Amino acid sequence: MVEEKKMSTTHLLKRADFIFKSDNDWKDVLKKSLSRKANELINELISSELKGRGGAGFPTGLKWKITSEIDSDEKYVICNADEGEPGTFKDREILSRVPFKVLTAIAVCGHVTKAKKGFIYLRGEYFFLKEGLEKAILEFETFCKTIGFDFSISIFMGSGAYICGEETALFESMEGKRGEPRNKPPFPSSCGYLNKPTVINNVETLAHTYTIFKYGAKRFYDLGVQFSRGTKLFSVSGDTPKPGIYELELGMSLADFVEEFGDDDTKAVQVGGASGFLVPRKRFAETTIGFQGKLVGISLPTGGSMMLFNSSRSMFNVLDNYLNFFAEESCGQCTPCRVGCQQLLRGIKAVKRGEKNAGYLDKLLKLAETMTYTAKCGLGQSVANSFSSIVENFREEMIY
Amino acid sequence: MEKRKINITVDGIKYQIKEGKTILESCKDLGISIPSLCYLKDISSNASCGVCVVEVKGAKTLVRSCVTNASEGMEIKTHSPSVNLARITNLQLLLANHPTDCLVCERNGNCELQDIASVLGVNETPYDKTKPLLPLDESSLSLIRDPNKCILCGRCVAVCAEMQTVYAIDFTGRGLKSKITTYKDKGLGNVACTNCGQCALVCPTGAIVERNESSHLLKDIYDENKVVIVQTAPAIRVGIGEAMGMEDGALVTGQMVAALRRLGFDKVFDTQFTADLTIMEEGHELIKRLTTNGKLPMVTSCSPGWIKFIEHFYPKSLAHLSTCKSPQQMFGAVAKTYYAEKMGIDPRRLVVVSIMPCTAKKFECKRPEMNSAYLWWKEKMNLADKEAFFDVDYVLTTRELAKMFKMTGVDFKNLPEEDFDHPLGISTGAGAIFAATGGVMEAAVRTAYEVVAGKPLPDLNLRTVRGFDGIKEAELDINGTKLKVAVAHTLKNARVLLDQIEEGKSPYAFIEVMTCPGGCLGGGGQPIPTTWEIRQKRADSIYREDALKPVRKSHENPAIMELYTDFLKEPLGHISHELLHTEYIERGIY
Incomplete structure (x- = not known):
């Protein structure tokens, strides 16, 4: 060994x-x-x-x-x-x-x-x-x-x-x-x-x-904090000078995390991979990484992926990338996930191209909510995590 | 054991119910109808559509009521803002990719997608089409699949796999590419599909339908040079009424005959006539096999789905099949020889139409060997190869006939009852019960017993082979000789008896197999919906038809006796051999 x-x-x-x-x-x-x-x-x-x-x-x-x-x-x-x-x-x-x-x-x-x-x-x-x-x-x-x-x-x-x-x-x-x-x-x-x-x-x-x-x-x-005991491995990637795997105690604040791993230009962190949540800079301080943090940082839904994005990144492209992934990987069994992923993907493109007006994003947010409540498994239920958190926090990047 | 009582709350009202049922079924018992789409009792547990969701207190997500059992203390909301939103959204997602050409769809007016859209008040979808158009599967002689209309509910996959153990279709692909298809997209006509049509019977939309031949048939009906005669299977008279707005299982023999005349058929005959003929031939074949050390058990051959099944999956056992053609094919062969000759009709002008509860019959009539009448006349009339014709020209399902009735505007319910034409319309009660599982067995016993024993059968009603048990057994005592017989319906149950045969462990002398659940009355061509309750009502009507018949034994049918005297001479004779018997082929499974 x-x-x-x-x-x-x-x-x-x-x-x-x-x-x-x-x-x-x-x-x-x-x-x-x-x-x-x-x-x-x-x-x-x-x-x-x-x-x-x-x-x-x-x-x-x-x-x-x-x-x-x-x-x-x-x-x-x-x-x-x-x-x-x-x-x-x-x-x-x-x-x-x-x-x-x-x-x-x-x-x-x-x-x-x-x-x-x-x-x-x-x-x-x-x-x-x-x-x-x-x-x-x-x-x-x-x-x-x-x-x-x-x-x-x-x-x-x-x-x-x-x-x-x-x-x-x-x-x-x-x-x-x-x-x-x-x-x-x-x-x-x-x-x-x-x-x-x-x-x-x-x-x-x-x-x-x-x-x-x-x-x-x-x-x-x-180790860790109440409800979130022990350590956890984090896969750190994206716009960071030191990507890699880190074992950290649970309960840290996202602000501390960005302080340690960011490149001084971090505008958002995707916590928990494609099926996780995007946290924008203004929420770093109030977000803790654990199982029952407050606000958006309820977090690490999937194994501790931490993806950092700096200001050079288009959040539209980030979301487009995630949705392509989900549309491809949905198993195709239940309607909300199979068709929902396709419609979210198609929808944001249509809004970006000006084929649908910005209000259509609200319709898509409702769709994402239905996916959360009626998809059969964690895949379909968690698509809305990244979708809603990106669209809500970076709405202007979706439209213009 | 008595089921435990549990307490649940539905929409704020407390109920005490028996444990063990799903939320959807429990609510139905309470008179609360939860809208659902992909769910089908006894068939589907795919739970894919997301329409039947309800709110259950304490659950993180909405709950699919079709697959979740009601449990003690459950507080259920069958409608609420989030439930309503979810149902409508999920339906709209399905509608986004569903064609909107309802007016030209086979299932227009009898479509569960239309129904649920109406129930939920959905008449548009905010979503764009995301799925590319897929080609139709028109490879099968029996069924046509339109994957564009498919909502991936999986009912067809479930019946094909679980009820029939045929596995002709299944899901492939992920996400956007998910679809239901055959092995390597070869098409239903090129894989081990038995054409039973149970998939079409359960499809909520028009994604699987029978190959509709009514427009071609109409041309022939209106053609003055053609003599168009029709035969109706026993199961039609207990099914067609439903499609014409009458109660489930209504026995409408007289109205059906009258309506067929008004549709323009020159003669209206009965497949029950050749069902009686089948009994004569098959009964004697059984006696012959029993007395000459022939291949036993002998297995019935009336059900074309079953024939194709054994040809695909159990080719080693083909010799167990009776060589008798099905009643439909016997009818075609007799009509275009005996009847044509008797009436002085050129067989080339004679068009034989079958009304069948069955989609597999469409395939059966096009089997290359089903041209006995042509071969019969070929030398006698010096016919050229290009003049070749099949014994049966068209097969229409009960559903197709109902549409034709509606098109011609007959007031079906109020038509005066009329009788079948002579002589191919004369039948006995034995012919009628061919429609139900166990019927062929019962009819065969009525004749075989009397032929062998030389005395009347004490009780004509062989109740042990009636009913919907998957496999039924009976033991007969014919003059001291004990015979064990068995009856199976659905191919899953047929498989059990076939496996016994192939293992050399079959204790039976005679086996009846029907492809469809309940027998032909539950066939793939019958009105939609066809449920177990409806099958039972159809069966009740068929046994009533039998009981009402003045003659209830095939060998006592006067028209059959005349047919033998004037034409066939004797059962299993050389004319029978030419016209009424057939052979089978090995098909493989790919």
Whole structure:
């Protein structure tokens, strides 16, 4: 593993306290965790207040608890490594640098929930990670055998659809079907992969559980702020002199963030990728990055992408880019998302060209609202985040 | 077990209901109709359209009432500003890409998209068209698909996969490119589609419709040189009334005959006549197979969707199929030989029209081998190759006929009842029940029993094979010989019996298969809507028709007896072999 570390792009790292700390103690962490009772581990997670780092922020301990309490002879643990959000690039680093943390966490979750099988659903474009991961899995499984722990992990390669990062579409994809979200309820905890109880966690979430099992919940809980405990990886990109991956405590203000990462000309930050929110300069000070910040900074919906834009950027082009992405990546199942994305895209172009008057933007904002309320899954529901926050804050750039 | 009672609040009013139903169905029981579009009871759980959304207290988003169960304490608003906005917006999004040529659409006046637009008061959309025009799929002889009218509700995909296990169509593409299509866009006519038309029956718009042939037919009707005769399948008389504004399942045999005469048909005959003929041939074929160690179980061959299904998916089992043609094709062959000769009509002038509850029949009549009458006359009349004709010239669905009736302005409901013409219009109750699942079996038993046992059947009503169970079984005792028989409807259930045959585990001597749910009365060419409740009413009418018939056994049909005496001589004889029996081909699945 030391070899592999050297190969990866270490220069991207500026501040890494926990996540990227070496995973070479994984055998101890695994053995120690497996010797503990399921309840104990769940309580540890619950008291850490770790929330899912994929974006939705569901309490991880509760997720494990629900599945552990369901009686079923077959259960699954799935690591969601379909990192497809534009501007997010941290899961690939975790998997290439500290894969054993993730594997250990998957296995501990198996111990907690009595699942015997784990999967890593790996983004199609991350094929280059597959060989290294397979090597790690082999070593990991061999060790599990020697300590008499019955658990196996397989990699399932995605095929490039953004929607398959949505957990139920991911299950459909794994089952060999068309990647489309399912009707919910039921939820994965009781009815997931192959309709069996399934815990599905983001790569980073699993890596954090390793930290918690290693150091205890308190160490994690003491970081961050109320409702947003612990640290989080941020993928920083755009108009910044120091792009890269940073592990930062939750609860920072966006103003501090821009102070650190901006180029003194930052006019807006897109928090949470294409499906996140755009925060304009005038709101930097009042926006905190966490799960329950005030005002626009409710934030990090998708894995901590932070995209900075300076005054040379056209926000129309930014939005146009996002909407093209969504129109292309909408799975096409439900009307509001399938047609809504197309109409938003077409609509802003028509306004820009003067084919429709500026008032049409208000109609589109209403459409975006309907998408939020009636799209079936997170994809369609979150298109309005970037759309509304960009149109509302940079209306003049949409028109002129 | 009695379902638990739960308390819910709908639009501010408290109700106690039984647990286990969706919000939409629960509200329907309470007399509250939630507008919906893509939802179809028993069929669709795609929940794609976003019209049936409601507000549920505590939920982050609006909730799709068609797939979300009502639960204890739920507070539901079926209408509110945000619900109304969402419904209208989602409908407008669909309308943006839907053609507005309603006036020339097959489904004009019977379209769920039109209906919901009217219910929601939507008559325009602020959105532009975003989808490029796609070509029509006209590759099938039975069905035409217009992807531009498709709203991607997925009902057709669901019936094709879940009810029929045919999987001829599915979704492809993402986002803007999402569409429903066949394998590699080859078109329905070039893939393993059975032409059953259940997709057309559930389509909310005009995206899948039968290939309409009425305009061509009208030319022939108005042509003085042509003798145009019509046969009507048993299921038409219990379906067409619905399309003419009468109650579900209305039995309208007399009005139908009268209306067909007024439409201009020279003779109005009955497919039930050849249903009786089918029983004679098939009954004797079964006896022959039983007594000469032939291939068993024998499986019925009246349902052309089923025939194409087995040709595609179970070609190894083709020898189990009865070699009898379907009643429709027997009719064509008999009409253009026996009847033409008897009446002194040049068979080239004779136009045979079928009114069928079925879209697969359109394909069946164009199967290259369905030209027995031409071959019969070829040498006798020294016919050239280019004079070749099919036994049946046109097949129209119940829906197409209803449109023709409306066009000619007949006052259908109030027409005096009239009788079919002789001799091809004389039939028995056994012929009538061909319309319902189990009917062919029951009719066959009535005849086979008496032929073998040489004594009357104690009870003509074989109730064990009636009803809508997917697979029904019966055991017959014919003079001490025990015979197990089975009846299946829908291809999903047929598959179960076929798998048994291919595994060598089939305990049956005789199997009836009908492609469509409920049998022909639930066929893909029947009026829209066709639901289980409506199918039941049609079945009730058909069994009433049977009970009312003075003769209820095929072999006692006087016109059939005459046909054998004057022409065919005997069942399975050489003329029968030429005109009434056929063979099948292996088709593969790509």
